[in-house]
Amino acid sequence: LREMILVSWKQHMDVLRADLSRSEGAILVTADIWLDCNRRPYLGVTAHWIKKLTSGHLALETALIAFHRILGLHDGQNLAKVILQLLDHVSIMMKVSPVI
Structure with missing residues (x-):
């Protein structure tokens, strides 16, 4: 099961990297930190970009x-x-x- 999860995650990241590499223009990044109930810090990072669809339209x-x-x-x-x-x-x- 562990191996299946790792393979699935690698495939997901490969698709994400490919999508990000084809972005139209710059990629914007947001980040936030949370503390869990034991006060350990976790960082979440999201990417936001414009994708050109096969129809020629743009999508966020x-x-x-x-x-x-x-x-x-x-x-x-x-x-x-x-x-x-x-x-x-x-x-x-x-x-x-x-980032400003």
């Missing part, structure tokens, strides 16, 4: 690209490191719009 797409436990401090330096690693994992480092 959104996907969860990571739900990750934060180890160590959840200060700006550590969060930046983790977020950059997660963006690199889905191969969108060069397509992400700057």
